[in-house]
Amino acid sequence: MAVTNGRPGSASPNGRSRTERLLTFLGSVRFAIFLLSFIAATSILGTLIKQQASSEEYVSLFSEQGYAVIHIFGLDDVFHSWWFLLALVLFSLNLILCTVNRFTLFLKNRSSEALPKESYLSTLALTFFCQGTRLEEVQRLCRGYRAVLTSQQGVILEKGRFAQYGVFIIHTSILLILLGGLLGLMLGFKGSLNLPVGESADTITLRGGGEAARRSLDFSIRCVDFRVSFYENGQPKEFLSSLEVVENKRVVLKKDVRVNDPLTHRGISFYQATYGTDAAFEFVIGGKSVLLNEGGTFRQGSLALMVVRYAPSVHDFGPGVQVAYLDNGEPKAIWFLRDVPRLREQTIAGIPVKLERLTQQQYTGLEVTSDPGLWFVWCGFFLLMAGLYINFGFYHRRVYLIPRDNGVMVAGTSRKNREGFKREFERLKERIDA
Amino acid sequence: MLNDKILGLTTLLDVLLVLLFLIFLVTKKEAVLKAAWLLLYATFAIHTAGILVRWRESYLLGTPHAPLSNLYESLIFYAWCLLLIQIVMRKVLPPLLLLCLCAAALFFMGFSSLWPSTIQPLIPALQSNWLHIHVLTCFLAYAAFAISFFCGIFYFLHLPFMPSKDALEEINYRSVMVGFPMLSAGILTGAVWASYAWGSYWSWDPKESWSLITWIVYAIFLHARYARGWTGRRVAFLSIIGFASVIFTYFGVNFVLSGLHSYAS
């Protein structure tokens, strides 16, 4: 028994406990329709209200009070809010309960086949009496039908039985997709990597985690080359990066990654997302040429410097690069100006540093993702399509044959595609009559 | 270009189709219905030719791609789907619905003429074979849901030459039987494609969210009918809501909201 709370009076008048009634409700189609409506309605909000924008943007769009309401209910990020997740969890629970209930019922009905009562058969719309034939004769003419039960009192024939599994396959596939999504959410990650041509990296920037969210990979990835081609009107036609995966100093995988054609290694995929150019600064430090980006650092002996920022024009003196360095442990910053000879070459910690050139460095923008739930989702997709095909492409129907003194009574029933079955039944009747 | 001329001819034939079905509804002459059907097949063939010629002409222009990539082309394609669905469901559809669907095809052909018809280059993200199957399945679903929509509308009207309410419900259900799996296939192929193109099969982009909303409405339709025993007005109402959601998914998202799927200009 499912009585768990033990309080007197917890059993309802019709003999079912509260828990049982709750379970029935949680597994009901009524609840399913409520949850689906809720998910649809909140999704509408999630598309009408701008998502994941900054608080300033909301205030300017909806005023202070409006933003307060939006923030309290999590409407600025509907699809990642706790209540949206809760709705999905409840929906999964609902679907599990419903499927389990229905499937056990289905199996029970299967294991206890019995000829329906005469009174039931006479209510069926599709019946006819076939004078002067024997049951075996009629059964032979029911082509494609399989006997479920054969007894003295009559025979049950059926066709398209497997169509009944369609609904179970569909519902299971939905659960599989939701499970895959959950796995991806918990165990996967999404990030990006801007990789200049010729360079390699073994860490990526995670999405949504702010500046500091980085993740290191078990291997490094190198951009050997990047190419982009254009249409006549200047729109990009194709862009691709030649990537190499390097493990223990050995190249283990090479691939030209294009839009729509990613590289995958150890469950981590690299997608061609964007490209661009970064300003790059070629310095000559102590006679050696060094290429640095904004934020790039250089260290040699007592010299440690970092490129802070680039400015296209510094006080009308042309382009310049601000460099920070440590002077006896004290941070200092100076500008290198390309067009002012005196400021182009300066000495830091006794070492001559010269801004040789300002160049543009092309980089490829890669999306990096890992999703351990992906295969669940793909299997779910496949099963969903298979289930839909089975459910809507076929249907289950039954024919009852009841022997009488002077002939056979034939009755047919189907729960779906009644029109189609009616035609089939009429053809059967013609065949038997002939 | 040649494709414009052929598609222009198709629009004229759509007008003729609407007229023929109207004449049939008034006169009830079988010969007219036969003629209308023949014309429907012919129009479909010519429309198909128009799309194929446009496809071919995109090669000549050095921007080869199936004509499914901007609003103009998608409207033309939707009109094509509205013809195709009539041929697919010919056994089920009464003349009144054929009339409505041809009128809808005509409407979308006319609407397409408001947009620039130049063949544009295809951005890299759209260069994928998934594009074809994704757009085909989505638009066939939208066409099937148009049938459901008309059944829903007629359920509340009392016009001459209308099918019975029971017949309308049956046709409505059958159109969702075609549309729902197609929409599912459309959403799933879209997800697979997004996974290849962007590294994420679902990102709650407005178009994705709205296709999910549409899908949910029709899932509710199927369950309300089957498991809750709803029939009649409520189901008719659901099919109207469902199609409103289709239209918003198709146009609203592009014109009202913005996202990855906008037919960028």
Ligand code: HEM
């Ligand atoms: C979005 C998720 C769901 C999808 C895509 C889905 C899909 C379907 C489909 C296609 C059918 C067949 C309808 C027909 O043949 O006319 C069906 C039937 C059904 N579904 Fe669902 N379903 C979903 C969720 C649920 C949930 C959560 C429940 C449980 C409460 C449920 C309960 C049922 C029942 C009871 C039937 C009728 C089965 C029968 O005909 O014997 N479904 N579903």
